[in-house]
Amino acid sequence: MRRKSAETRQQIIDAAYTHFYQSGFMRTGVDAIANAAGITKRTLYQHFGSKDELIEAVLEHQHQIALERIRRWADCITGKPDQMVMTLFDKLAQWAAGTEWQGSGFTRAAMEFADLPGHPARKAARRQKEKVEMYLVEKFAAQDLDGAAQLVREVLLLIEGCQSLALIHDNLDYIDAARHAALILVQNYQSTPFNSIMS
Secondary structure (H helix, E strand, C coil), X not given: CHHHHHHHHHHHHHHHHHHHHHHCCCCCCHHHHHHHHCCCHHHHHHHCCCHXXXXXXXXXXXXXXXXXXXXXXXXXXXXXXXXHHHHHHHHHXXXXXXXXXXXXXXXXXXXXXXXXXXXXXXXXHHHHHHHHHHHHHHHHHCCCCCCHHHHHHHHHHHHHHHHHHHHXXXXXHHHHHHHHHHHHHHHHHHHCCHHHHHC
């Protein structure tokens, strides 16, 4: 019985994620999720007490999947810092080239609930972005790059920005432009002491 309950719970989470990603968190109703999961709304509420609780569970599940993707990406990020940046943006471009790509689900969740700082979606997005930043700082710091933490923060600004503009304009060339800007950043950090850059 527990196994069937766990399977039903996962079925709901999978259906909810698909709808949330395609249509947005606020615009997706519980009825649509229940129908997609092949269950009644009553059954859904037996597993999740509210829509916010379901959103939290969906983002927790996606957090684990995204972390695994980040680890795979991180394993591919090798070589000198400029090569690492090239690989990072290559992976981003490959992901964005997918036919159903609509940007980062965590970023979209944070934007939808921008007026609710304590909402579970905001907390999940913050945790996810912090984890990505931590992984990248570790990678760049291992190259003895002075100011690795600041460089990663600037590269992440480019990553977030190019995804938003690629969606707005329906044009992945913004990812290439961000890659070019990130390479210039890396070259500056490699050729100039970090303290000089920040002064």
